[in-house]
Amino acid sequence: MSHTDETGTRQRDTGDGLSSSDDERPTIEPTVSPSTAALGVETLTKQFGEVVAVDDLSLGVETGELRAIIGPNGAGKTTLFNCIMGTLDPTAGTVYLSGDDITADAEERRPHLGMARSFQSNQLFADQTVLENIRLVAQTAEQGAFSMDLLRSHHTVGRERAIEIADDVGLQANLGTEATNLPHGEQRRLGIAMALATDPDVLLLDEPTSGMSPGATAETASLIEDIRDERGLTVILIEHDMDVVLSISDRLTVLDRGSIIATGPPDAVQGNQVVQDAYLGGMREEI
Ligand SMILES: Nc1ncnc2c1ncn2[C@@H]1O[C@H](COP(=O)(O)OP(=O)(O)OP(=O)(O)O)[C@@H](O)[C@H]1O
Numbered sequence: 167m168s169h170t171d172e173t174g175t176r177q178r179d180t181g182d183g184l185s186s187s188d189d190e191r192p193t194i195e196p197t198v199s200p201s202t203a204a205l206g207v208e209t210l211t212k213q214f215g216e217v218v219a220v221d222d223l224s225l226g227v228e229t230g231e232l233r234a235i236i237g238p239n240g241a242g243k244t245t246l247f248n249c250i251m252g253t254l255d256p257t258a259g260t261v262y263l264s265g266d267d268i269t270a271d272a273e274e275r276r277p278h279l280g281m282a283r284s285f286q287s288n289q290l291f292a293d294q295t296v297l298e299n300i301r302l303v304a305q306t307a308e309q310g311a312f313s314m315d316l317l318r319s320h321h322t323v324g325r326e327r328a329i330e331i332a333d334d335v336g337l338q339a340n341l342g343t344e345a346t347n348l349p350h351g352e353q354r355r356l357g358i359a360m361a362l363a364t365d366p367d368v369l370l371l372d373e374p375t376s377g378m379s380p381g382a383t384a385e386t387a388s389l390i391e392d393i394r395d396e397r398g399l400t401v402i403l404i405e406h407d408m409d410v411v412l413s414i415s416d417r418l419t420v421l422d423r424g425s426i427i428a429t430g431p432p433d434a435v436q437g438n439q440v441v442q443d444a445y446l447g448g449m450r451e452e453i
Pocket residue numbers: 214217218219237238239240241242243244245246
């Protein structure tokens with residue numbers, strides 16, 4: 167049986183509640199049921215007064231998938247992330263992590279449930295070294311409580327793991343450098359390392375390459391791919407750099423005015439005329 171969705175793409179009902187397109191053309195979400203996906207949101211809405219930043223949106227990201235969320239400025243990408251991480255309470259709708267409804271779980275609890283977001287530069291412990299920054303997060307995750315005393319003492323809790331994680335993100339040569347003295351690109355890598363220190367199943371990355379040189383951008387993109395491959399992580403990434411998005415994503419989801427207009431593999435979304443005309447063309451010019 168098949169039906170036509172609102173993008174005009176013919177969908178084949180697979181009998182398990184899922185749909186698949188007859189070819190490589192983009193589909194609308196959800197590609198998997200939100201309530202069984204590694205990470206899902208169902209009929210999620212977030213309003214700020216009159217502004218509907220996220221509008222009745224549903225999506226499902228598969229385990230091990232690398233999903234990019236793209237769209238023009240103001241499309242609702244950051245608001246969606248904030249609702250997923252519990253930074254914002256949705257106005258309506260549900261957030262699922264591995265089938266569990268986590269909508270009411272506090273933001274602080276979400277890392278313990280298996281999801282993490284890269285730390286921003288202003289969240290780093292500026293006068294602590296790279297190793298100490300990662301150890302602090304690793305220790306907090308292991309022991310369930312934050313304590314600077316652990317650093318001052320000779321405890322080795324988290325040290326080996328922290329060194330491994332620094333190695334994974336290419337910061338092995340900077341272990342003794344204070345966070346404040348790291349160049350911008352390395353600070354962003356440290357932010358990813360600190361998220362990894364909580365040992366997440368689902369990792370959210372908010373513009374991980376912003377402000378980076380083309381060389382550092384390419385390195386960070388391949389680093390994200392490697393981390394996903396080695397750890398079997400599910401990665402959801404907001405990214406404006408279309409070269410990064412097209413090269414590393416399994417699927418792209420295109421947002422506009424709080425709604426999904428298309429989801430699909432990079433080639434399919436890139437080749438979709440509606441998306442091309444309305445968004446990718448404009449976004450390329452912004453870069
Ligand atoms: N705290 C807030 N209060 C009021 N309106 C907000 C707030 N946060 C976001 N908005 C509005 O919600 C809409 C979506 O914003 P959001 O930042 O989520 O978009 P975005 O896709 O992340 O944009 P950008 O690519 O520019 O970061 C915009 O109209 C924005 O002005």
